[in-house]
Amino acid sequence: MIKGSPSFQPFSEKPISLIGENGEWTGSFDLTLDDGELESFYRDLVAARVLDERLVRLQRMGKISFVAPSSGHEGPQVAVARSVRKGRDWLYPYYRDTALVMALGVPVAETVGQMMATRADPNKGRQMPAHAGSKELNVFAVASPIASHIAPAVGTAISMKLQGKGDVVVTTFGEGATSEGDFHAAINFAGAQGAPIVFVCQNNRYAISVGYNRQTAAENIAAKARAYGMPGYTVDGMDPLACYYVIREAVERAREGVGPALVEANVYRYGPHSPADDDTRYRPAEEVESWRKRDPLIRMRRFLEKRGLWDDDQEKKMREEIDEEQRKAVQQAEASGKVPREWMFDDVYSEVPEHLAEQRDSLG
């Protein structure tokens, strides 16, 4: 448990929030993060937004073929990265988790290399863009079939339980994923095993164009946790600190052996689902605007300003630094060069079998 923070109530009627829309602290406990931690938290949020906007530009320029915009999702993603023990705990993210992997420490050059299928990609250019994976940081390689990563996440958590070292898994997904059989099969197994795992749903109200009330009749996603015998929390996903405190508490409880939890963060996706999507066909501009007013970056910045920790100069300086870092990272990813063609036949099996060696040689 985090010292000084009270336990949050599962199944609350209203989403849990700790920062008001004007940046005031509304929590019933004292903040436990120091000024430096708050500033670096904010920096992660901004860096994620800047990277997302950069990736969208790179896609428009034709340098990468696909992005899954993450702007609006920064709160829970950065919160997850800051709630785990890096290199010990495991993450099972999905394709929209650019902010999560960045905040966790996956180098931007690696992320961009993955998107461009260059040698900077530790995954060797095997997957479409927006599919992270880092052995070093225990980030399981993202797969496209929705919800298919959730059962493997539970398996890792069961393995952790058997090893008894106090490690934890966090897996993330959208609300659309909670309609898949794999989600139910996996969360049910986790409940039955008391596995140390936290399920974090980033509920952005849409699965491509399908709205929440066409996805499920449940009042919220957290309510589904009842059926699996674990607490379910609904959090204001545009409130980064609420995301952090709730997820952190769930992670620490799992670490202590209390068992799994489901956290639903209500976020919004500002961009289209992907470059192939025209979101104006299914959602009104006013809706997007109203969520922009609740932007997690603005909220966090107001919060810092109210505490006298932040001003325009600092903002400008930080943004310049981030921009410069990312510009270099993109260059580095591009400069590393395309992955070689022969690599195509590696890693299908632990060794290249005869028939694949023949097929490789037939390329000439």
Place this chain on the structure above:
Amino acid sequence: MTMQTIVQTIARTLDQEMSQDERVVVMGEDVGKRGGVFLATENLFDKYGPDRVIDTPLSEAAIIGAAVGMAVHGMRPVAEIQFADYVYPGFDQLVSQAAKLRYRSGGQFSAPMVVRMPAGGGVGGGHHHSQNPESHFVHTAGLKVVYPSTPIDTRGLLRTAIRDEDPVVFMEPKRLYRAVKEEIPEDDDTLIPLGQARVRREGDDVVLVSYGGSMGETLKAADELERQDVSAHVIDLRSLMPWDRSTVLEAVARVGRVVLVSEAPRSLGFMSEVSATITEQVLDSLLAPPMRVTGFDIPYPFAYDREYLPGPNRILAAVQQVLDY
């Protein structure tokens, strides 16, 4: 030395692997207290307890998916799918997660795991207890596929499969589970490499290639041929991915006539691959076209179990055709 059936061999082999390597866990529906519906995990629960012999919820997606996550985290799960026919709810986990993990992570992660499943017909089970889905797995790059037909092979191959660095689909011919017995030395620790066929019988007139449940009928056909003075060379493939092309091609090149027997549906069945490879590689040695004797392209029919399976008579008819060609 003890006489063992295939299913007894499985339980013994799992026991030995579990005692030698504590990363090995067994998981599936009813594998624990009950010891598996076919008793392939008998006595393991008493010996190793619920953490290493895990009675899972009734969900193939959870079983196979969780096995991936355990394997990637350093364990060696051996998952049981109660019947091969029930792999489909977990199929996405096999195909999208297990098979492709190594590849999609550029070799960073891998899922060394075994998915065991009793397969095949001839047990009065109707079409949801009799199928042979091996083609789906062979067609999925990243999976290895094994399908033995004797206790000794089951033992040596299961051991290798558990120690293999890749996900292995281990199919077991359930109608032979108790029908075949072999003497197995107590301390036998042979490892049979995946991808190596076994010549079950030497012969010069026709090559019969088969695997899994159909080996029974194929050997019966060979016995009958011997009575008719036709000498059959019988190859048991044992592994389908990778498969032993050279043993098959050498025999076919030498003999010139081949009949391929599998009870899986005909179209795009594994024997289509074997046939295509033979015609590509040793066409000049062939004295007759390779003939397939297979199940039909229909769901497995309950009432016509024996007609569906390629029995000795259909095999003999095909042999006659290649001899007369």
